[in-house]
Amino acid sequence: MAARLKAPGFYRAGIFMVLGLALATFLTWIVRMSTGHGTFHHYIDGEAILTVSLLSVPLGFLFGFGGFDYWFYWAAGKPTRPEDHSGHGAYSWKDYFRINTDHKVIGIQYTVNSFIFLLIGGLIAMLMRAQLASPGSHFVDANTYNGLFSVHASLLIFLFIIPVFAGLGNFVIPLMIGAPDMAFPRLNALSFWLLPVAGIMMLASFLAPGGAFADGWTAYAPLSDSAPVGQTFFSIAVQFAGASSIMTALNFLVTIITMRAPGMSFFRMPLLVWANFATSLLVVIATPFIAASQFFVLLDRGLHFNFFNAGKGGDVLMYQHVFWFYSHPAVYIMMLPGFGIISEVIAVKSRKPIFGYRMMAFSLLAIVGLGFTVWAHHMFTSGMANWIRIPMAITTAIIAVPTGIKIFSWLATLWRGVLHLDTSMLFALGFLTTFTLGGISGVMLAMIPFDIHVSATYFVVAHIHYVLFGGSLMTIFAGVYYWFPKMTGRMYDERLGKWHFWTTFVFFNLTFAPMHILGLEGMPRRVSTYASEFSGLNLFISLASFALGASTLVFIYNIVTSWRGGPVAASNPWRGMTLEWQVSSPPPVFNFDRVPTVVGGPYEYGVPGAVHGIFAPAPAPATAGGALRAPSP
């Protein structure tokens, strides 16, 4: 037992969490006493202890669980454990519940964890639609409803879309660039374990006195300054999720820059790698801003810094500027990896090279640059100085150009191909239609006089769901079906996959298309009840949304049964050229038994005799040839 308590794992994590709680109590006590907070009664303050323990208990968990062991041993001058690769590979399900440094294990941890939060976030959406099925309904009260939509958005943004892309990237990118692992495997493990912490914290806010955080995922101050303590759960959970994003993005950048196989120049990288490279640039630059915005709120709440207290000289609009300086680039963080997935799927399933490969890569970089110049289009009606609207509207319109280039290039890739219309391809084609609609409504929202009417209405709700569900989630499904054989070594059921696509596609549109009309007609977002004139469409939307929710059951059934007992997958079922398909399914522990050499582009379909990577040693120069050649039998 003593050994168990000393070894990294859940037991030691439990002890450290208790220590974290004790530390929080002690710290608040000593601070309150030293600043003279009156009687003993005031030394022990529940809300203060809760706030500090939201930081110290999760950190205690991570220490105890072993997230920092290696670095502590090193820092203390003790012998670090020799790298025997014991952290690599997963041999039973238990290996997924510990610090594991194998990028393939981490990729699966990320993906499965994210999908669990997708299901929770989706269930919360069903509860919201139940409330909205009729005006004035009392399915939940207003406070609970506000908590539901706030947690719904926060979970799906911070615990699903952003990390699921990081998960797929984690699994695929080292394989695609011919690397044995990520550049920083221990950092990789730590960045994963921050996520369940953040997710559980957001969900746990429902148990907080006063209910869950209820100011939307945007948490605008000063409302968030004065909200019940549930708000603190959001402010701190975002720090954990954000730290995880930044660590992974740094890891991707260093891995992509330094660990590409010989011969893989930047312009021989698959577009998924390009997409994650671009996304990681966005993440490392932008994410600190949302961390800052939530620290401001935390300091306002806990220590009365008055950043956003207008009565004490605070500036309310500054919150929105700082928040959107992250949260607009965040929509590209939630979209660019999906663009990468679609490029892989469409090239392979059309059996053609990607049309305009270099423009596809450059347009990603253009979006990264422009993505930082449009944030205030979320604030056209915020009361900021009027002139700011003009440049922001222009850049917002212009950012549609690189996105358009991508859509047209995908269409041109389809042209004259040999289209394999399996599940991942259907999701890719579905994505092209729904995302185009989301893009069009996005351009409309850039038009100031129109935005002044529909800002913060259901038109915006429709738009974001066309972009994040019709866009990001479609690409995620495409990617999961596409790499499922590689990740699990099993094939999924194609027929169920197609059922999943069609039910999702149809009910998605039935759910979200009518919301455009609701917004134009004058229905605000984030309301638990509404004027009776909107009742017909709302009932229709609620019914469609329940069917949309049910369509996910097909996906879960397919994935679970196929993972447990699907037919064994071949190493390259789609005849892809990129490197991940040149190794077994699932890949060997260190990915490549021999280092691949990249000799051509990643999508040379239809070019006679073209290869992307070779595994035999490159033909050696004549002089050294004899020495390098293996002995002939």
Added chain:
Amino acid sequence: MSRQRSLTVAFVAALVAVAIGIVLSYVIKWFPVQASTQAKNTDAFYHVLVICSIPIFVLVVTVILYSVWQFRMRPGQELMDGPPIHGNTRLEVFWTAIPSVLLLSLVGYSFVVLHKNEQKPAKEIEVAVYGQQFAWSYEYPPSITHGAPLKSTQLYVPEGESVRFDIHSRDVIHAFWIPAFRIQEDAVPGITTHWRATPDRIGDYPVVCNLLCGLGHSLMRSQIHVVSEERFHAWIASQTSSAGSSAGGALTSTAGSQ
């Protein structure tokens, strides 16, 4: 079917789809009733946006459906690849330039509409708006009341005269939105924000808080009464004489606020 023939079919189908889309855009009732000159400008502009969007969406969908129809894998093609087309510079320049021009024209047009909507007229009245959890209140300045400022929980404005709303907040952020006017702006603690509209249709229209402001946000709805010039002044007079004490809905039977 020959490639030429199938392309013709697709082209005709796309034209029909665009035509249907444009007809639908006229048939569908997109907006609530127009009660200000600004609403007419904004709605007309929205219609332009819709009509520009339809061909783009139809183009994307047509190419996808045509590809599925003509290029899907047929039995026996399992191991075939398509032609190795890597790109076409002329085409790529084309689909960079044309959308850029279209988007910049639309955004330019939007500035024209914006300017028209926000232009300061020669004469306008001012009404102060106060948002607080979870109700709106208003204040009419001496220039209207010809006496002390009038505080009221009701909003009356005269038809045909430009109104400038000076928007304040007493607690958190709200958004002062009148969907029938197509205009909103946030009420922000610490600063005063503004918007103006020229009501041009007599009637009662919803006033909606459009920014989450707490528990009662969903019910922070009231009404604006657009009335004739004479009735407006009569209402002001009745309010000032009764010192704005009672809610003062005597003049109109529809004056139920919230």
